[in-house]
Amino acid sequence: MIKEIASLILLSAVLFGGCQSDSLVSIQQEQVVSPTMQVTKKPKQETNSKLKLIGPSEDGQVKLYANKETEDAIERVTLDINGRTKDFDWSISHYSGTEPQLFYTDLTGDGKEEAVIIIQTGRGTGLNNYEIHVVNSDNLTEIKVQRYEDIVTEHIESRISKNDDGTLAITVNSKGQVDNFNYDFDPAPDYNQDELAFGGVVIYTMDNHKIKLSLPGSIGISPTYVCDFNITYTFDKDDNEFIVDQIEVEPVEK
Known part of the structure; x- marks a missing residue:
C-alpha cells in the first residue's frame, strides 16, 4: 500500500512538472516574439503619426x-x-x-x-x-x-548688340557651340546690357533617367526672355557630382 501511494505521488509530480515546463516554454516564446515585432513596427508607426x-x-x-x-x-x-x-x-x-x-x-x-x-x-x-x-x-x-550659376560662368558666353533697324543681335557661345540670332525689338532701350542675364527662371525636370534644366536668358530688369538654354546633366563618377553634359539654345519667338 505504501509503495502504491509513493508511485501515485511520483506520477503526480512528473505530470505537474510537465505542465510547468509547457507553461514556461509558452512564456519564453511570447517574450522572444513580442519585442521583435515592436522593433520592426514602431519606427514606421512613429513616422506616420508624428x-x-x-x-x-x-x-x-x-x-x-x-x-x-x-x-x-x-x-x-x-x-x-x-x-x-x-x-x-x-x-x-x-x-x-x-x-x-x-x-x-x-x-x-x-x-x-x-x-x-x-x-x-x-x-x-x-x-x-x-x-x-x-x-x-x-x-x-x-x-x-552643379548650380546654374557655375554652368553660366564656366560654359556660357553671350553678347548683345543693336542692329540699325532697332532689333537686337544676340551671339551665344555654349560649350564651344556658337549660335547667332536676332530678337525683334529692344525691350529695354534705356537699359545698358551687353550680355544675357540668368536666374529669373530656373526649372528642373526629369526625363528618361536624366536631369534636365530649362534656363532662359533675359534682357532688361522686367525681365524679357529672348532664348532658352536646355541643359542636360550627366553623372561624374570621379567627383560624385552631376555636371552639365549638353546645352541646346533655342531662341524665343515673338
Whole structure:
C-alpha cells in the first residue's frame, strides 16, 4: 500500500512538472516574439503619426514629411527612402503653389535608384524658380548637382548688340557651340546690357533617367526672355557630382 501511494505521488509530480515546463516554454516564446515585432513596427508607426506627409513618389518608395513648420513655410523635412529616414534643412514655402515632386530612379547608372526631390522656391511675374536634391538611397547622403550659376560662368558666353533697324543681335557661345540670332525689338532701350542675364527662371525636370534644366536668358530688369538654354546633366563618377553634359539654345519667338 505504501509503495502504491509513493508511485501515485511520483506520477503526480512528473505530470505537474510537465505542465510547468509547457507553461514556461509558452512564456519564453511570447517574450522572444513580442519585442521583435515592436522593433520592426514602431519606427514606421512613429513616422506616420508624428510627422505630416508632404507627398510620396509615384511608386511610394520615397516619402517626404514636414519636420519643422512655421506659418509661412516648412523649414525642415524628413526624407524616408524605403523606411530609412534622414532630416534635411530644405525650405518649402506654403505660397509656392506647387507641391514638391518626388522620384525614385537610377540617375548614376550603377543599377541602384536614387531619391530625387524637386522643390519650387519662388514664383511671380516673370519668375519661376526650382531647386533639385538627389539623395543616395544607401547612405542617405546628398549628391551635388552643379548650380546654374557655375554652368553660366564656366560654359556660357553671350553678347548683345543693336542692329540699325532697332532689333537686337544676340551671339551665344555654349560649350564651344556658337549660335547667332536676332530678337525683334529692344525691350529695354534705356537699359545698358551687353550680355544675357540668368536666374529669373530656373526649372528642373526629369526625363528618361536624366536631369534636365530649362534656363532662359533675359534682357532688361522686367525681365524679357529672348532664348532658352536646355541643359542636360550627366553623372561624374570621379567627383560624385552631376555636371552639365549638353546645352541646346533655342531662341524665343515673338
